[in-house]
Amino acid sequence: MNSNHLSDELLQACLLNELQQDDMVDTHLRFCPDCRKRLEEYRLLFTHIKEVETEPYAFDSTALVMEAVVHYAQKKQKRKALFYWGGLLFLVVIIGSFSIPFIPAVLAVFRSQSLITSLLFTGTAVAVFLFLWTDLKRQYKSKEEQLFKNNLQPKL
Numbered sequence: 001m002n003s004n005h006l007s008d009e010l011l012q013a014c015l016l017n018e019l020q021q022d023d024m025v026d027t028h029l030r031f032c033p034d035c036r037k038r039l040e041e042y043r044l045l046f047t048h049i050k051e052v053e054t055e056p057y058a059f060d061s062t063a064l065v066m067e068a069v070v071h072y073a074q075k076k077q078k079r080k081a082l083f084y085w086g087g088l089l090f091l092v093v094i095i096g097s098f099s100i101p102f103i104p105a106v107l108a109v110f111r112s113q114s115l116i117t118s119l120l121f122t123g124t125a126v127a128v129f130l131f132l133w134t135d136l137k138r139q140y141k142s143k144e145e146q147l148f149k150n151n152l153q154p155k156l
């Protein structure tokens with residue numbers, strides 16, 4: 001067994017053609033299966049590196065990541081929406097069942113007022129509700145835009 005094997009640097013230089021024809025190296029390689037094996041391993045490694053270099057990205061990694069992020073966000077949003085509407089329904093049922101005994105009293109208040117006053121009350125309530133609702137939606141949308149359009153999307 002040859003105790004004086006070729007160094008890694010020497011083997012790499014061989015492959016990269018940095019070495020002039022070297023009889024010592026050639027002879028050693030001819031008689032040493034260990035170094036031939038190592039040389040072959042380096043050759044494989046180098047060809048693989050070259051392949052990777054010539055084909056840096058066959059796919060758009062940014063697009064893939066963005067797709068995953070958006071998919072995750074949509075999934076999370078769906079779950080959130082389900083949670084939201086479920087909670088809202090639950091609240092409506094609870095509050096509704098509690099307020100059933102008070103409905104006649106509330107109706108009596110409206111009945112004691114004139115029709116115009118009642119309509120004014122109802123109209124104001126509906127207007128305030130709609131205003132709050134649209135404001136809430138607008139705020140939510142602007143937050144969503146900040147999150148997904150401005151910060152995370154790759155600049156094209």
Ligand SMILES: [Zn+2]
Nearest residue numbers: 005006032035
């Ligand atoms: Zn050797």
